[in-house]
Structures are given as structure tokens and as C-alpha cells.
Amino acid sequence: MGKVTKIPRPTIERLALYSRPLEAFQESGTPIISSEKIADLCGVNPAQVRKDLAYFGEFGVRGVGYDVKDLLREIKRILATDRTWRLCIVGMGNLGSALALNENFRKRGYHFVAAFDSDPAKAGMKHPCGLKIEPIGKIRDLVKTLKIEIGVITTPPGKAQRVADLLMDAGIRAILNFAPIQIRAPECCVVENVDFTLKLENLVYHLHKSS
Amino acid sequence: MGKVTKIPRPTIERLALYSRPLEAFQESGTPIISSEKIADLCGVNPAQVRKDLAYFGEFGVRGVGYDVKDLLREIKRILATDRTWRLCIVGMGNLGSALALNENFRKRGYHFVAAFDSDPAKAGMKHPCGLKIEPIGKIRDLVKTLKIEIGVITTPPGKAQRVADLLMDAGIRAILNFAPIQIRAPECCVVENVDFTLKLENLVYHLHKSS
């Protein structure tokens, strides 16, 4: 390469997508995979796969394909998922609980190391996931001492911005927000929103249109 | 308008996004809103808001703005969220439960009318949300009799495709999938995927890059 090209945002999202079938192939012992196969399994164009990868180097062998293990390692290195990350959950209701109990996150290197809730009835209690639920007054303190890098917000929407502010004050620079509001954050903090109803509305539009 | 323009996919996603602040404004009684205000609250460009709306008609008044109530009604009509939809959940584990218990869905017109699980220990039991958990053998039957239109998949990833096939066999043409795999479906069935770890990987890339 050599050239300093700006990486398209969709490329990053797709790299994460590609890693899913790669992991499956690695587990099943398949040594080599083609861009066409990856593309097929992820529902994208094969040239797209090659171009996405080409932004970061030459990982394939012409006439052969990609070494599954190597490629997966490279993608993980690119995405920085070749290490573990420390997260906290704020709002231990139904959704927060489901996240905390899901083993998949830990398997992928996402370690929940603290849980917060403003409800006095919950704070102090031990959650089935093993974490003690802390009052939100402790956010600042625990983010520092536990070196928490990512905050997950699963509070009611009305509280989400305040929680985000608390997290950012404490030094958090990455937030995964499940509340259906747009979190306001300065440039330096990355925010990703997950909004199920938005997805449903999309679904319903296309369903309605095609009928 | 008059012209038959193809609607960009992102436009539909944003319309759903715009409806959030509009609902808030409607509740607080604000009568008029500008494209700039909407844009600001949703983190997009004001021209984008106007253009998105212009695909469907002229809803604003020049020099004034948009009537909050009218615009919200129009957006709901466009997205087909001005009616109720009947859904089922397949896989009543932690996530499925959290979804079933969330009141927000019903408020927005998404009615969960059936819940399925393959676990014999769960099937037959009454879930706290009020639904009886049914064995998956009943999918075909209940989709028909309960007129279910949308299927939500919250099973482990290894089972998700099979469940999707069952749902589609039963006549379902819209699926919201939470399992981290790419569901294969014919053209006639709309599938939306929600993958939290994909979002986390995105977050982590940007966090890592900017540090």
C-alpha cells in the first residue's frame, strides 16, 4: 500500500461481519477461504470483500484464497479485538441483566467488570452474573480504579444522557447506548446506538410496501 | 413531486429516527419544529432532513417549519407504524424475556402475541409477560391462527437459521434476528439483523485508533 487512504466507515462494520464465518471456519478446521465464499456468507459482493481487506494490506494468495487463521488474526488486529476490553453496564434492568448474563461477550474479550443502578433496592445486591450492583455515585471512582474503557447504557431513555455525562466525566470515551435517544457527546467520545424499534420500523416499512 | 423516485435506504432509517424527537415535542406541546432542530437532535444535516421528507411530499411551510403533530402523523403513515403489528418471539431466554417484558414495544404498536421455546422445561409454562410459552412445533399453526406478521429470533446462533426457515414456512415475511449469524432468506422475506457485538467491535476500532 503505502498510500494513506481514508478507510470508509462501512468497511470497518463489514470487517467485523467477515470475522463471524471466519471463526466458524477456523473452528471446523477449514484452512483456506475465498473472497467469494466470505461474500456469500455475509451477503456482500466479493470485490467488496477484497477491497475492504486491501485497505489494510495483502492478506491473500492469488489463485488460492485467504488463510482462514491468518486472515482472522489480521482482522482482529485491525479491529483491536485481539485484546480484552473492560466495560461497565449502567442500568441493571431486564436488558442490562441479559447482557451481563450473556457469555458470548466474555468469549469475545468484552469483560463486564462493574454494574451500576440508581435504584436503592438494587444497589448493593449481588447480580446473578457475579457482579455486585453499585450505586451510580461510584461511577467516577470505579471507572478509574477498575480501568473501565467502555460504558454500556441500559437505563430508561430519560436518564441516558445524564448517565452518559457521568461516564464521560469519569473519563470514558466509548459508549454503547441501548436507550432510544441520541446521546450528545463531544468529538473525543465514540458513541454507538443500538435501537431495536428503529429496526422494527424499517422492517415494517418494507413489509408494508411489498404487500 | 409526481416523479417516481427510488427512496434511498438510509432515508427510511432516518425517518424512524426523526420520529423520536417529534414524539417528545408532541408530548411537551411544542406546535412547530424546524428541519434544523430535528437535524440537530438527530445528529444529521438539516438539508438531509428536508430532502428525506421531500421524497414523500411537502409537509412543511416555508418560513415557518413543520407542524409537529402533522409531520409525526405523516411519518407514521409512511413507515406504516400508524397501525399495530403482531409479532412472536422464538427463544425465550434472557434476551427474549427482556424483549417480551419491555412495555415500549406495545406502546409503539408492536404486540407480542406468541412466544416459542424448544426447551421442554419452558414450553407450557406461563411467562411473566403473560404469554404461555409454546413448543416450536406449534409455530406453523399459531402464526396462521394468530395472524402473526413478524418473527423475532432470540435463539442461540446455531438454531437461528432453522427457526427462520420454520417461520418462513409458516408464512412469515419479516424477521428481526438477534442471533449473530446472517440469516438466509428469499427475496420475499425482509430480514433485519441486530448484532450488539458488531457494534462493540466498531466502537473498539474507533477507540483504539484515536488513542
Next chain:
DNA sequence: ATTTTTATGTGCAAAAATTCACAAAACCCA
């Protein structure tokens, strides 16, 4: 050793999406 096959990497064109910039329309106020 040469040809055929296969699948990558990439320049370039096409398509899609976004943003600018301004005319058009409505309102306000004197």
C-alpha cells in the same frame, strides 16, 4: 516447460448518498 485454471488486488466507472446554495413561499412589522 507450457498451458490452463483459479482467485487475488486494483484502476476506473457507475451508482448512491450527501451537502451546498439559492429560489420560492410564507410570515412579520412598519
Next chain:
DNA sequence: TGGGTTTTGTGAATTTTTGCACATAAAAAT
């Protein structure tokens, strides 16, 4: 009534993203 102000609606320019098409390289076959 008319000039000033505001904010929409939209054509055109710009930017971003995608996908074709083929040169390139490696391996397999002959």
C-alpha cells in the same frame, strides 16, 4: 403595501461507496 426575515423545497455539485473488469500471480494440469 412593501421590504426584511425566515425556513422550506430542490437542482446541481460534491463526496462517498460500490462493483466491474482485467492484469497479476500462484498452482495445477498436461
